[in-house]
Amino acid sequence: MSALDPIVLTQDLIRRPSVTPADAGAMDVLEATLRSLGFSCRRMRFGEIENLYARYGTARPNLCFAGHTDVVPVGDAAAWSRDAFAAEIVDGVLIGRGAVDMKSAVAAFAAAAADAVNTGAVKGSLSFLITGDEEGVATHGTKMVVEALMAEGEVIDHCIVGEPTSAEAFGDMVKIGRRGSINVQIRVEGVQGHVAYPHRAANPVPVLIELLHRLQGRVLDEGYTDFQPSNLEVTTIDVGNPTTNLIPAAASARLNIRFNPAHTGAELAAWIEGEAEAVAQGFPGKVVVTPAISGEAFLTRQGPFTELVSAAVRDVAGREPELSTSGGTSDARFIRAMCPVVELGLVGKTMHSVDERAPLAEIRQLQAVYARLIERYFATFATA
Structure with a gap:
């Protein structure tokens, strides 16, 4: 088991009712976690939106995980079987707003990063680009963080976005572009x-x-x-x-x-x-x-990076993911200005719905995929 439990961290994040534009302490939870791992953290507030850029290491290549801690409103609270922000576990399933979209992915990558840091597998840098403005109008979130980082000369070589990309079964789909x-x-x-x-x-x-x-x-x-x-x-x-x-x-x-x-x-x-x-x-x-x-529409061309992501899914989930451009928009549309970007996350069927939920086993699988991805990434690109 990881030194950092992704289930516990996901619960901590869900219990902060960070409905856009509110942060409700979610970013504090993540920042404290990453600082404890040795990440250098920068809070980048634009307007009323909290954003976080955290980096471990200073060398290249820099593999970034991008995601968001904000969530959509609960809707009819009485229709939920559990309090939407209680993060209860029922029969091996975590129920709560953000369980799928996408606090679990943030926690899973943090747990994978903890393992990589502890084993000395980071042969370059790992970074997190996290916003509180993905579910809203997205004007003061990733877009402005990317613009600020580019103006400063910050380099991100490749990026993984933790959106819930799987369609029917975990790992069956990876997004390599968006309309x-x-x-x-x-x-x-x-x-x-x-x-x-x-x-x-x-x-x-x-x-x-x-x-x-x-x-x-x-x-x-x-x-x-x-x-x-x-x-x-x-x-x-x-x-x-x-x-x-x-x-x-x-x-x-x-x-x-x-x-x-x-x-x-x-x-x-x-x-x-x-x-x-x-x-x-x-x-x-x-x-x-x-x-x-x-x-704008964009496509990350298939090559070493997309193959590396697919291989990590194959290694853990035992299936070949479809490389897709389907669905709506995501913050990948802003990040692609800095580097190639691929999206990989949980099954998205319950995102934004009543009783949004994620099986604990799938959250741990996602952590394992991210861990394998990090391992493969530095083995591939740090020596390229």
């Missing part, structure tokens, strides 16, 4: 009037419908190497008209595009703005498009 994401708000401003006198008004609703029709009528692509096709989804349409005989003054909509490397966020934003200009021709009102790019 990009762009959110777009559309507001069509017309002229309010009586429905019996449409010539005195300018109805924004048909203009909005036409714009959405044009946007949804385009097939963005048929897919991209290692990526599924990009998709555009309209998420809301709002007019807010309380009556039947009134032409409304405005109509709005929101949409999201998850896109592969065939596109960039800027290119998609320009396309939507161009379509908006086209439908606004001859309309006496105006169409306002407000895009927000959450992240």
